[in-house]
């Protein structure tokens with residue numbers, strides 16, 4: 001059968017689309033697409049989306065591709081989040097040079113997030129494919145997650161992953177990953193975590209590597225070769241031993257202005273359990289309410305100084321002025337008392353080890369809400385009038401303002417530059433989108449950090465734990481902004 005001319009017929013009726021077309025090289029494509037979307041946005045969001053898509057097509061060189069995709073999404077977001085998502089996807093296809101690809105993907109997600117989080121996720125994925133240059137890839141992935149988080153956290157996660165693949169240049173990679181996590185955290189902690197991972201791989205130079213407990217699911221180095229600290233990429237005991245032999249002291253600044261003094265007890269008590277345990281740590285608490293600083297038992301080698309600072313009726317100013325105050329405190333006091341420094345948000349708690357792996361010349365943390373986002377979604381300051389300005393086509397990561405640190409002299413320069421830029425902006429009556437966090441991001445773009453901490457080191461209790469975050473070390477607590485801040 002030869003089709004003498006290009007033919008295209010489309011029935012388009014509101015949300016139903018039926019398309020039959022032939023293209024110049026005799027390709028046939030039948031596409032049925034039914035889509036129903038009901039949505040109201042802002043404040044009371046409702047979103048109902050039904051999407052059925054069937055595509056049958058032959059492409060150049062006789063390829064056949066059958067794709068069935070059924071997707072049902074029901075969701076209301078913000079405050080009372082409900083999200084039901086059923087996704088069935090079947091793809092059978094042969095592609096160029098006789099590639100075979102069978103992919104079955106069944107995904108069921110039921111979740112309500114924030115306050116009382118419930119999350120049921122069943123994910124079965126079977127992929128069999130041969131790709132160009134004869135690669136074979138077999139991947140079986142079964143994932144079951146049942147979890148409620150915050151206050152009474154329960155999390156059951158079963159993850160079985162089998163990957164067999166050969167890659168270009170004849171590499172073989174066998175990866176078996178079985179992961180069982182049962183955990184309730186906070187107050188009555190129970191945590192059972194079984195992680196068996198076997199990786200056998202041969203690399204280009206013919207080496208065979210047997211790796212146990214290694215990471216293949218995250219990138220652990222920046223393009224400028226700074227490590228990104230993820231659990232499983234370092235030996236905690238070894239790294240602590242190395243730094244302990246240096247007999248260093250780590251300064252830790254924390255601001256508790258106005259009602260934020262309420263966060264101090266949890267912050268300090270959990271820090272004593274998890275933060276640089278067995279190291280010399282000096283806390284510097286900056287507050288306008290020195291009488292409200294709680295007395296917390298400190299371990300040996302640990303000290304706390306209270307430094308009085310003025311209050312303010314704008315949280316933006318309290319947050320931003322930290323740069324100036326830290327700079328001054330380093331000059332006056334801290335430079336004589338410590339080698340390294342961390343500057344942390346007080347509205348947070350430690351949940352697990354934060355050790356010497358975090359130390360480096362200049363250290364920043366990847367913001368938990370942006371580590372999966374692309375650069376165009378980063379909330380950098382975008383107005384050229386601000387000294388925190390970052391053009392759309394620049395930027396490496398979006399760093400959180402809640403954690404930065406490093407050698408004292410490095411952080412001194414950072415705070416000084418950011419302070420000067422904040423003051424220059426103030427003189428020009430412009431305030432960067434995220435105050436000192438915007439200036440920090442601008443500074444770190446042109447002064448690359450020597451070490452990045454993964455979002456394990458700055459999680460957010462409002463955010464459901466993701467698969468690659470094996471351990472939450474430090475996390476922002478959920479707070480009622482209207483109650484706790486001097487202005488909204």
Ligand SMILES: CC(=O)N[C@H]1[C@@H](OP(=O)(O)OP(=O)(O)OC[C@H]2O[C@@H](n3ccc(=O)[nH]c3=O)[C@H](O)[C@@H]2O)O[C@H](CO)[C@H](O)[C@@H]1O
Nearest residue numbers: 255256257260315318319345346347400401402434435437
């Ligand atoms: C996770 C993260 O990266 N958070 C950043 C974000 O929102 P956040 O919502 O985390 O800001 P926030 O309310 O925690 O304020 C930052 C910090 O300033 C101090 N504080 C603030 C208000 C107050 O009344 N009293 C007081 O002491 C306190 O130490 C607090 O932790 O944006 C802020 C700047 O806009 C900072 O960059 C925060 O680090």
Ligand SMILES: [Mn+2]
Nearest residue numbers: 345347402476
């Ligand atoms: Mn905070």
